[in-house]
Amino acid sequence: IELCENCNLNSVNWQSQNSNTSQTILGIHFIDRDNGWICGNNGLVKKTTNRGQTWETVSLETFGNDMYEIEFTDENHGFMAGTAGQFWYTSNGGQTWNRANTNFNFDLWDMDFVSSESGWAVGPVGRIFKTEDGGRNWTQQVSGVTSDLYGVSFVNKYFGWVVGLNGTLLFTEDGGNSWSDLD
DSSP: OOOSTTOOGGGOOOOOOOOSOOSOEEEEEESSSSOEEEEEGGGEEEEESSTTSSOEEOOOOOTTOOEEEEEESSSSOEEEEEGGGOEEEESSTTSSOEEOOOSOOOOOOEEEESSSSOEEEEOSTTOEEEESSTTSSOEEEOOSOOSOEEEEEESSSSOEEEEEGGGEEEEESSTTSSOEEOO
16 A cells, blocks of 8 residues: 655654634645645635645635534535534535525534535534535434534445444444444
8 A cells, every 4th residue: 555655654744834813723625735725713714725835715604603624525516514504515616605504503513525416414412414415405314313423424325424422433324314323
């Protein structure tokens, strides 16, 4: 297994970069080695086109809500989730962002998209939400737990895992129509 091209793992170093913000950064996603996004407290959204050497603020009407997670499925389709049911999507590489009407007021702490259309988001008290239209509409799935859920990961539109408070670990093999507790 090759971890990286032309790299000596004994000499890999992390370099500090200046985000030009004092806000807490909660989410990060890079589309490729140059282009990336961060999001965070009080509606923080920034992008870079030069590997994080400089970050440009993206102005959105997030109403000061925290943005927990940002993800792109390709260079055009991106998604961002936050407090009070805030969910944003873009189909033009972040040139413009649209806010989805989620019709719920629950925090979305993590999300995962397997395509530009299919994705899941998780939040408090066992809440799992699914979208099949790029985040424009969401349906709640029955998790069978009341623990806060903090992470979600799918390998395709059928197989996925959710993790949460007090060791909660859930698995689905049918796109979330049913969830099994793996504890």
